[in-house]
Every structure is written in structure tokens, then in C-alpha cells.
Amino acid sequence: MQNNFNLEKVDSILSTYPPDAKHLIAIMQDVQKEYRYLPQEILEYLADKLDISVAKVYGVATFYENFSLEPKGKYVIRVCDGTACHVRKSQGILKAFREELGLVDKQTTTKDMLFTLETVACLGACGLAPVCTVNDGVYPAMTPESAKELIHTLKEAHTNEA
Secondary structure (H helix, E strand, O other), X not given: OOOOOOHHHHHHHHOOXXXXXXXXXXXHHHHHHHHOOOOHHHHHHHHHHHOOOHHHHHHHHHHOOOOOOXXXXXXXXXXEOOHXXXXXXXXXXXXXXXXXXXXXOOOOEOOOOOEEEEEEOOOOOHHHOOOEEEOOEEEOOOOHHHHHHHHHHHHHHHHHHO
């Protein structure tokens, strides 16, 4: 296993749980929060540390939709395309996000790793349709214009953090 990641961070996460496979999901959630995805090397490391097969760890990682094996941007934007949002023109909002972020073809993450754009079947906020989320924030009654404004606001916030 090639160590491109700081395994001390992973060990720190592991130290907060008993060394038992029943805590795998919680551990993986903490790892993903730290890295914004589940790197292969770390999944293999977890399997070794928890004395379970790599196949079992990958099975969990691929079963749950919230886990990602691909790197994601700092800001993960999820646009709802469920029935309520779709009939209220969520596709136009998705298009506006893609244009503003310069995403082409099937690209979902910007080259600078700042944004990841995803479509989800339902966010469970039909009364707020059309809706999107950015990380843990909910943005109701979106329009293509408000989508573009949101990207500008997030870019400005990122610039001010640096």
C-alpha cells in the first residue's frame, strides 16, 4: 500500500471508536468528512486495522450512496430532480450551475476541486421546490439566476478564507 495520506489522521479517527467492525460506517463517515471521499489506500488500511476483508469495506463504501470513492470539491452542490423540483424547472437550475462552474460533458467536479455538482432523486424538501443543498445548507425556491449568485457567493467566501 502506497501511503499518500497522513495515516495519523486516520489513526486519530480510529482511536475514537472501539476496534470493532460494527463501527465501520461511523469510521468511514469521519474519514470522508476529513478527506471529502474515501481513498482506496485508507479503505485498505481500515480493513487491516479492523481485521475485516477489503471486500467487506468496499461493499459498505459502494452500498451507501453518501459514500464516495472519487474526490469531491470543497462545496458539494446537490440539485434535487424529484417530481416536485422537476416540474418547477430544476433542470434549468442544474444547467445554470454547470455553465457557471464551467463543467463540460459528464464532468462533475471543477478542476480546482472547489465544487462538485450532483443531481439527486429527492432531498425530501418538496415544499421548498426547486431546492438544492450545498454541503449541509439548504437553498429553497432556486432559480437559474439564484444558482449563479450562489456560486459567486461561495467563491467570494472561499477567497476570503484564504
